[in-house]
Amino acid sequence: MDDSDQLNGGSNDPLKAARAMRRAMLGDAYVDGMTADAAPVAAEFQDYITSMAWGVWARGGALSPRDRSLLVLAMTAALGRMEEFRLHAGAMPQTGVTDDELDELLFQIAAYCGAPASLAARREVRAMRAARAASGEGA
Template sequence: MEDSEDLRAARAVRRAVLGDAYVDGTAAGPDTVAGEFQDYITTMAWGVWAREGALTSRDRSLLVMAMTAALGRMEEFRLHASSAHRAGVGDAEVDELLFQVAAYCGAPAGVAARRSINQVRAAREQKGAGR
């Protein structure tokens, strides 16, 4: 994929939200198709974050967490939940979000998201204790 302005903007937002360590760890290897796929996903998913508009990064982070929880995509939910602080989302907001998920998407989605949040916070605490 051509290194367009949109792709560069999407990459910058992805790196700002997910952090250098995560992004560098997911860099595509020498496989051309894998690289094209990564650029496509980055442009599509993170390009929407780079749009100018009425939604802030905080808003977008909350929306992504709600949607991934609703869809049962817990791996993506954990990724965004662990990075939410970079977008300005606090723990209390995530806790409240889970009530919304449970109410509108069902108890199984809310419970799975709560388990994921507990894992994210335990990992964060363990990481903080290991400093």
């Protein structure tokens, strides 16, 4: 069983595995908040997003959750999607990405995506670390 199997509960049902992976990475409170919409299309939309975005995390393969996390952080920074960058940076403890690795990733983002993308990501990292310190969570 690889890291992905452990995080997705080892499910053979792709949507069930994707749901488990999403909860393992982002936590119950976030997922429950995102899936609480009672609109008729909301459940179908959430299942689609979950199977598409989190199914790739749950599929196993040559990339570990840590590798996937670093890729998502880099891609969301490159696209300027700081709300997603923030969300995935907050999931670092679950994926095994360290603060030092995130700091190094910011240099890669600067080199390949430009200073504005890396500076925006750096602001998010600084805010995340300040919130962590204020709440008494470790590094």
